[in-house]
Amino acid sequence: MKKVLLFIPFLGVLIVLSLFYMNLKQNPYLIPSVMINKKVPSLDAPLLLAPTKHFEASTLKGHASLVNVFASWCYSCLDEHKLLMTIAKSHQVNLYGINYKDTPKAAKALLTKYGNPYKQIISDSTGKIGINLGVYGTPETFLIDKKGIIRDKIIGPITKTTWRHRLLPEIKRYQ
Amino acid sequence: MRRLLFISLSLSLLLFSIFCFSIPKDMYPFSSHQQHVRFINLTTQLRCLVCQNQNLKDSEAPLAHDLRAQIATMIQHKKTNSQIKAYLVAHYGNYILFKPPFITTTYFLWLAPIVLFIVAIMWLLLYIVKIRH
Numbered sequence: 001m002k003k004v005l006l007f008i009p010f011l012g013v014l015i016v017l018s019l020f021y022m023n024l025k026q027n028p029y030l031i032p033s034v035m036i037n038k039k040v041p042s043l044d045a046p047l048l049l050a051p052t053k054h055f056e057a058s059t060l061k062g063h064a065s066l067v068n069v070f071a072s073w074c075y076s077c078l079d080e081h082k083l084l085m086t087i088a089k090s091h092q093v094n095l096y097g098i099n100y101k102d103t104p105k106a107a108k109a110l111l112t113k114y115g116n117p118y119k120q121i122i123s124d125s126t127g128k129i130g131i132n133l134g135v136y137g138t139p140e141t142f143l144i145d146k147k148g149i150i151r152d153k154i155i156g157p158i159t160k161t162t163w164r165h166r167l168l169p170e171i172k173r174y175q
Numbered sequence: 176m177r178r179l180l181f182i183s184l185s186l187s188l189l190l191f192s193i194f195c196f197s198i199p200k201d202m203y204p205f206s207s208h209q210q211h212v213r214f215i216n217l218t219t220q221l222r223c224l225v226c227q228n229q230n231l232k233d234s235e236a237p238l239a240h241d242l243r244a245q246i247a248t249m250i251q252h253k254k255t256n257s258q259i260k261a262y263l264v265a266h267y268g269n270y271i272l273f274k275p276p277f278i279t280t281t282y283f284l285w286l287a288p289i290v291l292f293i294v295a296i297m298w299l300l301l302y303i304v305k306i307r308h
Contacts, residue, residue, distance in 0.1 A: 031224060034268035101237060127241045134266040136224035136238055 033134055033153045040148050041132035043067075048099050048107055048121035055122045060148050064174045065094040066167070067142040068118070069130065072106040074138040080157035081114050087163065088117035093171050097121040100130050100138055143167060145174035203247035210250050217246055217256060221263065222271050230273065 035041075040060060047053050060067075068084060070077040088095050097118035099107045104123060111121075124130055133142065143152040151174055154162055205211045215232060221242075223234035231239050231246070242263070249259045263271050275281045 028227065031270050032268065034265065127238070130238075131241060131245060131266060134268075136267065 030155055031136065033150075035134045035142075035150050036153060038150055040067075040142075040144050040150055041129075043098070043122055043129055043132075045122050045124055045129055048097075048104055048123040051104070051123070055120060057148070059096075059120065060144055062146050063094055064146055064171045065096055065144045066171075067096045067098060067144060069098045069100050069133070069135050069138050069140045069142075071100045071102040071138050072110040073102065074100075076157045077139045078114070080139055080159075081117070083158055083160060083163060084117040085115050087158075092168065094119050098129060098133075099123050099125075100135065101125065101127045141167075143170055143174070203244070203251070205247070205251065213256065214247055214250055217250075217259060218243055220273055221246075221260075222273055224267060224271065 040057075043055050043057065043060075045055060047055060066087070084095065087093065095118055097120070099121055102123075102125065104125075107121070107123075122129065133140075137155065139157055141154040141158055142150050143154075145151050152166070152170055154167070158167070203214065205214065218232035219230050221231040223229045223231050223236055223239045223242075225236035225238050226234050229239075231242055246259055246263075249262065254262075260272065269276055269278075275284060277285055
């Protein structure tokens with residue numbers, strides 16, 4: 001019996017090491033969002049393509065929407081742009097854009113060059129709306145249900161896999 | 176010869192005075208010294224979400240700049256430290272705090288050292304008693 005007890009420290013070390021090993025696979029840059037299952041904060045800002053008008057909160061009501069935070073200075077945003085165009089053409093969800101800490105000129109140039117997948121684009125030149133949404137990097141994509149509640153957030157570019165296996169089922173669920 | 180060297184050195188030193196024209200970034204107009212101290216203390220206790228082991232005070236990330244401006248505005252509007260922290264936690268989660276709060280998920284984190292210490296002391300006492308006998 002005593003001999004067995006001597007192995008307790010070894011077991012302890014084994015448990016700690018396996019915990020370390022399991023956490024090696026975690027990405028520390030993915031900070032879980034606290035905004036999920038909360039009401040979408042105010043997105044009241046001018047529209048990029050019609051600066052005299054402001055984004056209306058009622059726009060998001062009645063259907064599931066994707067809100068994509070992007071900027072012309074953000075290279076990984078370009079990576080997902082093609083997929084965003086495909087998503088827009090599929091008409092499966094309403095896609096809105098938040099142009100984060102950008103100049104209207106640069107943003108418009110990007111849209112002319114690569115196409116505009118967004119139904120409406122909110123111009124957030126100061127980053128204030130980004131703070132309200134808890135954005136800490138671009139691109140970030142929020143899934144908002146028909147009642148205006150945030151249901152998911154994708155950090156980094158959307159891939160075909162995340163679109164098909166994560167976002168699309170969620171859109172159908174929250175439609 | 177020596178005079179020329181002196182002039183050349185003086186001129187070189189004079190060049191450094193150019194930097195006195197550089198304007199420090201992030202100067203917020205606080206109404207009192209106390210507010211400024213609070214700003215420094217708060218931004219030291221908060222984590223930058225982009226450069227994760229840096230605090231908001233030292234970080235050069237654009238988001239850190241925006242959050243500093245936001246905190247400064249809130250201090251100027253007479254918000255308390257806990258109100259400001261609550262605002263940031265509401266948007267970015269407890270992750271933004273360097274010191275984790277004492278909540279259900281962190282009980283183990285906070286209490287484990289105390290529990291382990293008590294266990295170790297008891298173990299030691301038992302051992303001493305055993306040796307004495």
